[in-house]
Amino acid sequence: MRLISWNVNGIRAVMKKEFMQSFETMAADVLCLQETKAQDEQTFEALKGLEGWFIYTNSAERKGYSGTAIISKKEPISVSYGMGIAEHDTEGRVICAEYPDYHLVTVYTPNSxxxxxxxxxxxDWDQAFLAYLQELETQKPVIxxxxxxxxxxxxxxxRPKENYNKAAGYTQTEIDGIDNYIKAGFIDSFxxxxxxxxKYSWWSYRAQARARNVGWRIDYFLTSQSLGDQIKDxxxxxxxxxxxxxxxxLEL
Incomplete structure (x- = not known):
């Protein structure tokens, strides 16, 4: 199984670039998207060329903001949207697809x-999301x-020293949040x-950051401890x- 996750920073924008070519090159069994920045019908319209794939989307109430999607070669057993907590479920940030051996959750975590x-x-989000994942784990392993x-x-x-406790994404509060996932038994697969x-997964658009590789690794696959021996790469x-x-x- 080859599972891929990608924050596309706007599904309609990325479709105008080389998304379809990249989609074929990556050869995913499941592709999870974040920050689709589109309502459900707009996401389906953007992905209409993907015939034969099962597509699930969760859009924010606020148009052009946030949003997630799952594109799967095989139909999941079930699909659910959000954590079931009203204050956290208005921005389309979570989709869970249940497969025979695990739950696959895609998430676009709020930026500070x-x-x-x-x-x-x-x-508050990190605490609620971890509790949500642990509840899913009572049924079967979670990715x-x-x-x-x-x-x-x-x-x-x-640039860790320059950013620590100053920039969103590298404060001790946020680090504690992901530490809690790891302490709860989740494996950082990378x-x-x-x-x-x-290796980094995000670069600012400013100051040619990507060309200079001034980046951050903020995109992850975490797995339940019980799936650790199935991580191929x-x-x-x-x-x-x-x-x-x-x-x-993530290859299993």
Whole structure:
């Protein structure tokens, strides 16, 4: 199984670039998207060329904002949207597809924002989302993928000292959030497969950051502990363009 996650920063925008060619090249069994920035019908329209695939979308109430999608070669047993918590479910950030051996959850974690104005909400989100994943784990193992909007350790961003506790995505509050996932038994598949490798999945559009590789690793595949021995490989496809993020992959 090849599972791929990609924050496309606008599904309609990325379709005008090389999305279809990239889709074929990546040869995913399931492709999870974040930040579709489209209502459900707009996402279906953008992806109408993908005949024979099962497509599920979750859009935000606010138009042109947030949003997630799952594109699957095989039909899941069931699909659910959101965490079932009203205050967290208005922005289309979570989809769960149930397969025979695991739940696959795609998530677009809230950004703490400029001046960290949303940091307290982000803390609440992380706690609620972990509880949601742990509830799913009582049924079967969980794979969660997406833009978690946090660099876990210093190796995961180019300039850790300059950004620590100053920039969204590398505050101690956010680091504690992902630490709690790991303490709960979730495996960071990229670090599991490539413990010391330096690769990034997001670059600012400013100052030619991608060309200079001044980036952050904020896109992940986390798996339940029980799936650890099934991880064949995990990687970051930083040669695939079209967004300020690049795809991340998990092979089982």
């Amino acid at each position: 924002g400029s001046e960290l104005k949303r940091l307290e909400y982000r803390k 969660v993928c997406g833009d978690l909007n946090v660099a876990h350790k210093a190796i995961d961003l180019k 670090r599991h497969a490539r413990s010391d490798e330096i 995990a990687d970051i496809y930083n040669n695939i363009m079209g967004s300020d993020h690049c795809p991340v992959v």
